[in-house]
Amino acid sequence: MVPTRGAEITDGGSLYWVIKGNVQCRQLITEIRPFTDDEGIGRCHLMLDPQVVRTDWQPRRAFQGWRYLKPSDAPADLGKGKAAIAEMPPKLRLELAELGLL
Template sequence: MALHILKLSVGTESLEDKIDWSKHYLKRLKAAGHPPQLFHTTRMVPKRIDEILDGGSIYWVIKGQVQCRQAIVDIEPFTDGHGIKRCHLVLDNKIIATQWQPKRAFQGWRYLKPEDAPADLGADAAAIPTELKAELSDLGLL
């Protein structure tokens, strides 16, 4: 059974901001001759790699709400130039909008059980402006 990761998207203002940043980063990678592949670097290597790679995603918390996810396609531990062990969570380039779920701030990342993960939203719901999503979420309608 898949296991997910929950992570704050620090500095991100909205889901649209997250999508725009990702598109811009992919263009920069391609222009530099690198494979256009998104990843997140973390210091802690997950111990439950097999469960995560069995269909897990990283769920992004933006402005206090889980708002989207990306499938984790690989986990690549490495040692950086300063001798510190780190890890790339290699992500699918597609960002999938989810139902909003409130989450308080935390450091690092957390495991997220499948039964606790918010459901994906359809393409129509993903097109709703951020301000309207916030209001609908406050009313318990999204």
């Protein structure tokens, strides 16, 4: 479906990837290209920046459709000071995130 707040999304908005029950990374949405499918339903192509930015893990159930995160609710990017966290084995990182330690 086509988002109702498209201009807001392409002005620095990101698509956050929920992987195994956690937001783990994001990609900037650079453009939204609306089109109508063969059944007459309005849809869109999301054009994403090729760079994938790793984020703090944030537990979140997978969902369909548009969700707008307030900046205060979005997970922070992993900074240079968190390089060791990014290198942890995924299983250990998941366990620490579930305990609220990451």
